[in-house]
Amino acid sequence: MFWRLTFRFSFAALAVVILCGLAVGQYVDNPDVRGRLISWLLLAAVAGVLLVAVLSAGVTQRMAPALRDLTAAADRIAAGESGKRVFPDGVGVVGALGRSFNLMSEQLTTRIAALEEDRQQLRAILSGMVEGVVALDADQRILFANDRAAELLEFPTRSPVGRRLWEVVRRRALLDVVQHALKSPEPCREELRASDGSSRSLTLHVARLPGSPPRGAVMVLHDTSELRRLERLRQEFVANVSHELKTPLTGIKLCTETLLAGAVEDPEHRIRFLEQIAAQGERLHMLILDLLSLARVESGEEHFEFEAVSVPSVVHACLERHRAKAEAHRQTLDLVSEPEPAPIVWADQEAVGQILDNLLDNALKYTPEGGHIRVGWGEENGHGWFQVADDGIGIPDADLPRIFERFYRVDKARSRQMGGTGLGLAIVKHLTQAMKGNVHAASVVGHGATFTVRLPCAAA
Amino acid sequence: MAKHLQRDLDSLQRDMLALAGLVEAAVHKAILALQERDINHAREVIDGDGQIDNEENHIDEECLKILALHQPVAVDLRLIAAAMLINVDLERIGDLAEEIAERAIHLAQPPLLPIPRKLQNMTDLTTMMLRQSLDAYVNLNKAQAQTVMRMDDEVDRYNEEIIEEIVEEMKSSPTLIEAGLSMFSAVRHLERIADHATNIAEDVIYLIDGEIVRHRDNGGKADAH
Incomplete structure (x- = not known):
C-alpha cells in the first residue's frame, strides 16, 4: 500500500515538474535563467517525491492495520465463524467502515442463530412424529427422511439422504x-397391505410440492398394522361366535326334527334325543353366560368389590368344588404349597374364584385319566401368585401366545368335544387385567402346562 | 451424450428395482401361502407372474437399446451386462414363486401334511438372501454380496434336512405321499430361489470388479478377490 501510494503521487509530482521544465524550455530564452530555473525545478521534484513518501507513510500507518483487521474478520465470517468484531478506532472513512462491519456481523450472527434454531426445532418435531415423513425432489432423490420413516420403510442404509427412493x-x-403423485396435481392416498414383502400395513399420503416444474413431493406414512390386526380380530370373533352358536343349535334342531318325524312315539330312543337337546341347550347357556361375563369385564362395567383376599382360602374352596370331578376321572388334585406364607391379595373374591375355577376346569379337561394337577401359591415383589400345573398334553410353543384369545383352540376338534366354550382363558386374562394383575402360561408339549396368575398384594 | 446415457441407466436401474420389488413380494406371498395354507395368496402370485414376465421383456429391450444407442464401455457396459444377467435371475425367481404357489394350493387340500419344522428357518434365510443380494446390487456392496454367497450353503443344508423329514413323514403314512411330493418340490424350488439369489450376488461382484465369479467353485463358495 505504501509503495503504491508513493509511486502514484510521485508520478504526479514528477509529471508537474516535467511540464514546468518543458514550459521553461519553451518560454525562457536566457540560458542563465533557464539553467537556474531547471536546477530549482529538479530540487522541487526531489522535495516533492520526499514529501509524497512521508505523507504516504503516514496514511498507510493510519489505515493499514484497520484494513488488515477488517480483512481478517471478513475472512473468518466467510469461513463460518460468527460474531466477529473489529475495533473501529479509525476515524473518518475507515472508522465508519469498521462500525458498519460490526453491525453487519452482529445481525448476521443473530440471523444465523435464528435459522439454526428453526432448523433444529423442525428436525426435532419431525423426528418426534409417529408418522414417517420423507421429502423427495423431482427425480425421487430423498431430501429428508425422519427416523420413523426409516423404521417403517426398513431402509437398508443408515444415510438415505441423496439416494433415489427406488434404491x-x-x-x-x-x-x-409416488410416481403417480409426482405427475398429478392432487395428493395421493393409498393403503399398502402387509403381504407385499413386509410385515407392516401402511397408509400413504403423497403430495406434490408446488412450483412448475414441481420441485418434488412429501410423503407421510402411517402404520396401520395394529388397526388391521384389530379389524381382523373383530371379524374372526364374529365368525367364531356365529360358529360356536351354530353347532349346538344344529344339534338341537336335528334332534327335534327327528322327534317330530316320529321318534317321539318311540319311548326307547326319545329319551336319548331329549338328553341330547338338554346337553346342547346347556352348552348354549354356558357359552352365552361366558360371553356376557367377558363383555362385562371388557366394557369395564363389572363392579369389583376389592378387598383383602386370602389366596389359600379361595384355593381350598375351589379345590373342594372340583374334587368330585377329578375323582371321577381318577385324577389327583394336590396342594403343593405350605400354608405359610399365605399371600393376601387386593382383589375381588368372586373374580379370583372364577379365575381359579376356569384354570382348574381347563387342567382337568386336558389331563388324561390318572394325571396329576398341582396347585400352589407364593408371594414375591409385592405380588401374590397362584399357579395351576398339570401333566397333560401341553400346548405347542407356536400356540402359546394366542391361547388367551377368544375362541382360540389349539386343536379345534378336540376341545369342542371336551365341551369348552373357548372363552375360559380369555375371561381369566381380562379378569386379572381388570384387577391390575397378569397371567402367564408356560408349557412343554407332552409334559403339561403351567398357568401362573399374579395379583398385587393387599399390603402394597 | 453422456447425460443421455446416464438418464437411460438411471431409468434402467429404476425398472430393475421395480421388478425386484415385484419378485420379492411374489416370493413372500408364495411362502406365506405355503406355510399358512392360504389359497388366496397363492392365487395372487400365480396371477401376478404375467406382469413379472412382461417387465423382464421390457428391461431386456431397454438393455439392448442402450447397448445399440450409446455403445457404452467399461463400468457402464458392465452395468448393462449385470442388469441383463440379474434380470434373467429375477424372472426365474418369479417363476419359482409361481410354482411354489401352485404346490401350496395342492398342499392346502386334505390330507394335510404337517409343515416341516425347519421350513420357517429355510424360508427366512432364503428371503433374507434375496433381499441382501438386491441391496448389494443397489449399494454396490461387495462384502454384502459375499455374505449372500456364504449363506447358500446353509440353505442347502436345511434343504436336505427338510427333505429327510418329508421322507420320514411319507414312510409313516402312505396317504401323505402325494402331499409329501408337493412339499418336496416346493422345498426344492425354494432352494433354487436361494441359488438364483447367489447368482445375483455373483453378478454384483462382476459389476464391481469386472471379475466373473460364476462357476468358480471352491467347495460351494466362489472366491472373489
Whole structure:
C-alpha cells in the first residue's frame, strides 16, 4: 500500500515538474535563467517525491492495520465463524467502515442463530412424529427422511439422504404411488397391505410440492398394522361366535326334527334325543353366560368389590368344588404349597374364584385319566401368585401366545368335544387385567402346562 | 451424450428395482401361502407372474437399446451386462414363486401334511438372501454380496434336512405321499430361489470388479478377490 501510494503521487509530482521544465524550455530564452530555473525545478521534484513518501507513510500507518483487521474478520465470517468484531478506532472513512462491519456481523450472527434454531426445532418435531415423513425432489432423490420413516420403510442404509427412493425401498405399490403423485396435481392416498414383502400395513399420503416444474413431493406414512390386526380380530370373533352358536343349535334342531318325524312315539330312543337337546341347550347357556361375563369385564362395567383376599382360602374352596370331578376321572388334585406364607391379595373374591375355577376346569379337561394337577401359591415383589400345573398334553410353543384369545383352540376338534366354550382363558386374562394383575402360561408339549396368575398384594 | 446415457441407466436401474420389488413380494406371498395354507395368496402370485414376465421383456429391450444407442464401455457396459444377467435371475425367481404357489394350493387340500419344522428357518434365510443380494446390487456392496454367497450353503443344508423329514413323514403314512411330493418340490424350488439369489450376488461382484465369479467353485463358495 505504501509503495503504491508513493509511486502514484510521485508520478504526479514528477509529471508537474516535467511540464514546468518543458514550459521553461519553451518560454525562457536566457540560458542563465533557464539553467537556474531547471536546477530549482529538479530540487522541487526531489522535495516533492520526499514529501509524497512521508505523507504516504503516514496514511498507510493510519489505515493499514484497520484494513488488515477488517480483512481478517471478513475472512473468518466467510469461513463460518460468527460474531466477529473489529475495533473501529479509525476515524473518518475507515472508522465508519469498521462500525458498519460490526453491525453487519452482529445481525448476521443473530440471523444465523435464528435459522439454526428453526432448523433444529423442525428436525426435532419431525423426528418426534409417529408418522414417517420423507421429502423427495423431482427425480425421487430423498431430501429428508425422519427416523420413523426409516423404521417403517426398513431402509437398508443408515444415510438415505441423496439416494433415489427406488434404491432404498422396493415396495412396488409404494413406488407406483409416488410416481403417480409426482405427475398429478392432487395428493395421493393409498393403503399398502402387509403381504407385499413386509410385515407392516401402511397408509400413504403423497403430495406434490408446488412450483412448475414441481420441485418434488412429501410423503407421510402411517402404520396401520395394529388397526388391521384389530379389524381382523373383530371379524374372526364374529365368525367364531356365529360358529360356536351354530353347532349346538344344529344339534338341537336335528334332534327335534327327528322327534317330530316320529321318534317321539318311540319311548326307547326319545329319551336319548331329549338328553341330547338338554346337553346342547346347556352348552348354549354356558357359552352365552361366558360371553356376557367377558363383555362385562371388557366394557369395564363389572363392579369389583376389592378387598383383602386370602389366596389359600379361595384355593381350598375351589379345590373342594372340583374334587368330585377329578375323582371321577381318577385324577389327583394336590396342594403343593405350605400354608405359610399365605399371600393376601387386593382383589375381588368372586373374580379370583372364577379365575381359579376356569384354570382348574381347563387342567382337568386336558389331563388324561390318572394325571396329576398341582396347585400352589407364593408371594414375591409385592405380588401374590397362584399357579395351576398339570401333566397333560401341553400346548405347542407356536400356540402359546394366542391361547388367551377368544375362541382360540389349539386343536379345534378336540376341545369342542371336551365341551369348552373357548372363552375360559380369555375371561381369566381380562379378569386379572381388570384387577391390575397378569397371567402367564408356560408349557412343554407332552409334559403339561403351567398357568401362573399374579395379583398385587393387599399390603402394597 | 453422456447425460443421455446416464438418464437411460438411471431409468434402467429404476425398472430393475421395480421388478425386484415385484419378485420379492411374489416370493413372500408364495411362502406365506405355503406355510399358512392360504389359497388366496397363492392365487395372487400365480396371477401376478404375467406382469413379472412382461417387465423382464421390457428391461431386456431397454438393455439392448442402450447397448445399440450409446455403445457404452467399461463400468457402464458392465452395468448393462449385470442388469441383463440379474434380470434373467429375477424372472426365474418369479417363476419359482409361481410354482411354489401352485404346490401350496395342492398342499392346502386334505390330507394335510404337517409343515416341516425347519421350513420357517429355510424360508427366512432364503428371503433374507434375496433381499441382501438386491441391496448389494443397489449399494454396490461387495462384502454384502459375499455374505449372500456364504449363506447358500446353509440353505442347502436345511434343504436336505427338510427333505429327510418329508421322507420320514411319507414312510409313516402312505396317504401323505402325494402331499409329501408337493412339499418336496416346493422345498426344492425354494432352494433354487436361494441359488438364483447367489447368482445375483455373483453378478454384483462382476459389476464391481469386472471379475466373473460364476462357476468358480471352491467347495460351494466362489472366491472373489
